[in-house]
Amino acid sequence: MRKSWLVHGKNFFRFWFFGSVALLAAEASAELSWDGSLELEHRYFFDTDASAADAFVTDRGQTSAKLELEFFRDFNDGADTLTFEPFLRVDSQDDERSHADVRQLLWSRLADNWELSAGLGRVFWGVTESQHLVDVINQTDLVENIDGEDKLGQPMIRFQYFHDLGNFDAFVLPFFRTRTFPGVDSRLNGGFVVNNDDEVFEASEEEKHVDLALRFSQTYGNFDVGLSLFDGTSREPDLFRLFDPTTFSTTPFYPQITQLGADVQLTTGAWLLKLEAIQRDFDDVQYEDFSAATVGAEYTLVGIFGSIYDLGVLAEYSWDERDEFATGPFQNDAFVGARLALNDINSSEVLFGVIRDLDDSDSGSVFLEANTRVASSLTANIEMRYFEAKNPNDLLFALRDDSFVQVGLQYFFD
Amino acid sequence: MHKSIQFCSSVILLAFALTLQAQTPAEKGLEIAKKIKARDLGWGDSQSDLTMTLRDRKGREVVRQMRSKTLEVDGDGDKGQTIFDTPLDVKGTAFLSFSHIEGDDDQWLYLPALKRVKRIASRNKSGPFLGSEFAFEDISSFEVEKNTYAYQRDEACGDLTCYVVEMDPIDKYSGYQRVVSWIDQEHYRVQKIDFYDRRDTHLKTLTIEGYKLYEDKFWRADKQTMVNHKNGKSTVIEVKNIRFNTGLTDADFNEKKLARAR
Numbered sequence: 001m002r003k004s005w006l007v008h009g010k011n012f013f014r015f016w017f018f019g020s021v022a023l024l025a026a027e028a029s030a031e032l033s034w035d036g037s038l039e040l041e042h043r044y045f046f047d048t049d050a051s052a053a054d055a056f057v058t059d060r061g062q063t064s065a066k067l068e069l070e071f072f073r074d075f076n077d078g079a080d081t082l083t084f085e086p087f088l089r090v091d092s093q094d095d096e097r098s099h100a101d102v103r104q105l106l107w108s109r110l111a112d113n114w115e116l117s118a119g120l121g122r123v124f125w126g127v128t129e130s131q132h133l134v135d136v137i138n139q140t141d142l143v144e145n146i147d148g149e150d151k152l153g154q155p156m157i158r159f160q161y162f163h164d165l166g167n168f169d170a171f172v173l174p175f176f177r178t179r180t181f182p183g184v185d186s187r188l189n190g191g192f193v194v195n196n197d198d199e200v201f202e203a204s205e206e207e208k209h210v211d212l213a214l215r216f217s218q219t220y221g222n223f224d225v226g227l228s229l230f231d232g233t234s235r236e237p238d239l240f241r242l243f244d245p246t247t248f249s250t251t252p253f254y255p256q257i258t259q260l261g262a263d264v265q266l267t268t269g270a271w272l273l274k275l276e277a278i279q280r281d282f283d284d285v286q287y288e289d290f291s292a293a294t295v296g297a298e299y300t301l302v303g304i305f306g307s308i309y310d311l312g313v314l315a316e317y318s319w320d321e322r323d324e325f326a327t328g329p330f331q332n333d334a335f336v337g338a339r340l341a342l343n344d345i346n347s348s349e350v351l352f353g354v355i356r357d358l359d360d361s362d363s364g365s366v367f368l369e370a371n372t373r374v375a376s377s378l379t380a381n382i383e384m385r386y387f388e389a390k391n392p393n394d395l396l397f398a399l400r401d402d403s404f405v406q407v408g409l410q411y412f413f414d
Numbered sequence: 415m416h417k418s419i420q421f422c423s424s425v426i427l428l429a430f431a432l433t434l435q436a437q438t439p440a441e442k443g444l445e446i447a448k449k450i451k452a453r454d455l456g457w458g459d460s461q462s463d464l465t466m467t468l469r470d471r472k473g474r475e476v477v478r479q480m481r482s483k484t485l486e487v488d489g490d491g492d493k494g495q496t497i498f499d500t501p502l503d504v505k506g507t508a509f510l511s512f513s514h515i516e517g518d519d520d521q522w523l524y525l526p527a528l529k530r531v532k533r534i535a536s537r538n539k540s541g542p543f544l545g546s547e548f549a550f551e552d553i554s555s556f557e558v559e560k561n562t563y564a565y566q567r568d569e570a571c572g573d574l575t576c577y578v579v580e581m582d583p584i585d586k587y588s589g590y591q592r593v594v595s596w597i598d599q600e601h602y603r604v605q606k607i608d609f610y611d612r613r614d615t616h617l618k619t620l621t622i623e624g625y626k627l628y629e630d631k632f633w634r635a636d637k638q639t640m641v642n643h644k645n646g647k648s649t650v651i652e653v654k655n656i657r658f659n660t661g662l663t664d665a666d667f668n669e670k671k672l673a674r675a676r
Contacts, residue, residue: 167670302541412502
């Protein structure tokens, strides 16, 4: 499978990256406004990794540095804006996790009732916390974190129209970014090797398939409603189709999908009630069309126990029509979480969550994230993830020895 | 002729005095509140730069810099948008609020790291605004209908004479049992506020200084200092670069456009 250098995933990135550098070098004479942060983090795994593909991974430590920059400039009295957000991570263990990306390199023309953007962009859709079913524009940067919150920059032309009836958002997505996966010599890789550079696409145009997306969103009193339609290459690959049990490796297969999504939030008093639902249809008859949903509630208690602390309590339930054939870990799962804001001058916060598979009481995970400011431009972050699974058919089973705690220091500058 | 005029004026004076006497503390308090609001009508829109300095009991400090835009809304609470510049870890965060005379406010938060706009629950009006000693309800726009009033007395406040008026929030989710305000009689500007919590203990004192006149009509203060007597912490808000008639419209206060706020 020979690809021209320009369309190959990594080379595609180089094209953008060096193009951006050239652009900024040209800007160098002008006044530059850079912000950013540098984070150093260290992970400690509770167990040595027992999974077959990583028999030689016995290191319990993983050290990593992340650099994020942001350049912003506006022109023509703010009518045009340019945003550039490069990203770089260097990892001590995983060559796949050592990676660079352009999170955004986006030109936008802003008018009162419309906005046109072109370049690499980042968009978020949805309301729930435990998973993001309707959020399909950007590819997940899975090597960053197993929670899937980190995303790759997506090439796009986007037109937004702000009307009294609501916000209309249209996307043309001319190039596909493949999901990143932890490498063979890494933890959290699901116990098998993903051949990152040999992806197979259902579309004959491969990454050059032009995807289209539409979204409508509006606020009706206490309700915030979003309806979306996506047609193109699934951001979520099928890792089972081309799985090779002899080598314990797989090649991601990206099918063509049409996905209808809805997200609704009702904000009433101290309550947030949330719903995300999708219907995903496949072009390939080998796949069965399905629907999936997440419903949830969040309640905020102010000044608990006579303190100044705020406590938010969250509960979400996820359902997937495919049940045990679901390609994600959420098919009949409950999430319960709590967010504690200390309201101190260091903006200290703790987020805690438990995910339980309701079909399998031995399967679940626990996470804890805490952060506080330790100096005016320095924050300390702690993250803990614990995975539990006893059934080898469970998607979480491969992570059972990858529970870890991570400590990070992030320095911000401008 | 002359006598009858005298008689008439006496009657008018008497009637006036009687109405004054007949005015209950509640009526007089309400009248003062209405005058505060009336003198601050018609400002349209404004923008300003804010510095919020948080100090804890040990004297440690955090400075938050932000830019604020506000829009006056006829017949309802104001709309406001705040963008944070420091501390750098929250830079780019934007907060949009539509305050309402009745019911909860509408509030959205834009989180730049996630590129996500979140509608947030606003019943937490008694909760601290960004870890400061100001509660959300302290920074919400002043609306006559939000409180009941009781005029207490006249009292000197600095070089001025103030009305002392008790304002009790009607909203049962307010964190205050009562709020006592000092309002100068010359221009109806709030000079000082004592906040009493639900147990009726004196929780906080707000001092407002440096009033300046804008557009020949609207008084705005440079500095607001909130001292919390319970925890020993304080927050100072300094306002700079206040501008009126900056051309903001309703379209600039849209949750869908919050992601482009800079």
